[in-house]
Amino acid sequence: MLNNTKYIFVTGGVLSSLGKGISSSSIGTLLKNAGYSVSILKIDPYINVDPGTMSPLEHGEVFVTADGAETDLDIGHYERFLNTSFSKNNNFTTGQIYLSVIERERKGDYLGKTIQIVPHITDEIKARIKRAGNGFEFLIVELGGTVGDIEGMPYLEAMRQLKHEMGTHNVLSIHVTLVPYVKAADELKTKPTQHSVQELRRIGISPQIIITRSELPLSKDTKLKIALACDVDSDSVINAEDANTIYKCPINFISEGILSPIARVLSLSSLLPNMTEWDMLVKKILSPTKNISIGFVGKYLSLKESYKSLLEALTHAGANLDTKVDVVFIDSENIDLEKLYNLDGILVPGGFGERGIDGKIQAIQYAREHNIVFLGICLGMQLALIEFARNVLQIPNANSTEFDKTCKNPIIYMIEDFIDSQGKKQVRTHNSPLGGTMRLGEYECYLKNDSKLAKAYHNQKIIRERHRHRYEANPKYRDLFESNGLMISGECNDLIEAIELENHPFFVGVQFHPEFTSRLQSPNAIILEFVKQALAHKK
CATH class of the missing domain: 3.40.50.300 (P-loop containing nucleotide triphosphate hydrolases)
Incomplete structure (x- = not known):
């Protein structure tokens, strides 16, 4: 051979x-x-x-x-x-x-x-x-x-x-x-x-x-x-x-x-x-019949190569929906909420570090309170949980240990500290030479029936998506989230993989990186659904 x-x-x-x-x-x-x-x-x-x-x-x-x-x-x-x-x-x-x-x-x-x-x-x-x-x-x-x-x-x-x-x-x-x-x-x-x-x-x-x-x-x-x-x-x-x-x-x-x-x-x-x-598909990229504007809230906006896969995934979704996705880049370090008003959707991508976090949380709050179509990816999902904990649940000092190692209410914490419901430490991680751990690669995600996430994935019960992160959502607060209208719509054993607001046109957060599996001829399901919902709720 x-x-x-x-x-x-x-x-x-x-x-x-x-x-x-x-x-x-x-x-x-x-x-x-x-x-x-x-x-x-x-x-x-x-x-x-x-x-x-x-x-x-x-x-x-x-x-x-x-x-x-x-x-x-x-x-x-x-x-x-x-x-x-x-x-x-x-x-x-x-x-x-x-x-x-x-x-x-x-x-x-x-x-x-x-x-x-x-x-x-x-x-x-x-x-x-x-x-x-x-x-x-x-x-x-x-x-x-x-x-x-x-x-x-x-x-x-x-x-x-x-x-x-x-x-x-x-x-x-x-x-x-x-x-x-x-x-x-x-x-x-x-x-x-x-x-x-x-x-x-x-x-x-x-x-x-x-x-x-x-x-x-x-x-x-x-x-x-x-x-x-x-x-x-x-x-x-x-x-x-x-x-x-x-x-x-x-x-x-x-x-x-x-x-x-x-x-x-x-x-x-x-x-x-x-x-x-x-x-x-190329012709639909170049000459689409519809258009929407998506607010892309990030901190590496001077170099678009930092978000290459996600920007391409939006292009894939747009081509398959005959829609031009106009990406409006919004600097999370100098957030201007007025720029969010006329958007058809808001996207908060993944990332590392504390820089620009407050601006991202403000954008998430704006999307939640003004019924703007929203998708949070990895860090974007984690910040959606923190925003909900602070402003809806009124939990004092709700934060991530990535930003405050001594916070009293760690909504998000390090993977290596994760203990499952049986009291056992999780070991499904990749050891990192930086001293921490990182969840890398493809993992199964079990979808909740009748959720927006499940519908986006054509009612599949199990999907496989890729990860790259060190921090996880703390299951200690799960019941409190769900009793107040924030559904856990995807999970991997005891790990929270996806969330969504029940009384919102489309407010979804995923811990995985769907952009890594998006292709021109087969766009990722949740990104396709995000663009579809933004189109449906176009202002």
């Missing part, structure tokens, strides 16, 4: 954030819709073992897979485009590579040999790439960073070696690079692309396809110039012009003719993907 896998390596040049992840996802989508089995692997050259401890302000969102791996946000793109679930095997870092090699050296597995970048590090890289591709007809491998970065050199060497091992018709190299527009000269400049490809060729890799990122379309002459300078076929310069939505990219790639060089290099028959459903 291993020898039947074809590998597509995607590298980037000139600068980061060019869209290698979207390019990889788009190519994977086309291959999958042409009838092939496809997987994608993201390699991150940083030395962190995973992005779990990295600031979202610096790195963007941490995406969580079903098996509980904290991964790069590009894994989220892969899942959203290919409409499938990936695992910890679809992402690895330099930290993981070196840690594995050093642990094996300490055990004596290398029989006393001197451990070197080549062959020991490159062999470990190649072994992981092969494992990720095992059982699939295609594996797309995206290398983070840019060509020339010192930390990326071992990966490029491993890629070069794999081409020799697997054969030229089983390995395709695609290079994504920038063709900047210089306004003063009124010209698109190809020199950065030429130098980037020269750097690749210097270390022994000659890309067969070049994807150019630009603000403007490339002329036929410009494409030919790049093809001649970079030694690729004339039909192998694919322009990825800025698109109105990332989901248009696979369609644009077809228009640019990317399928012909892919099929030629990999010795495939003609590729004919069925993109009818995809194209229809």
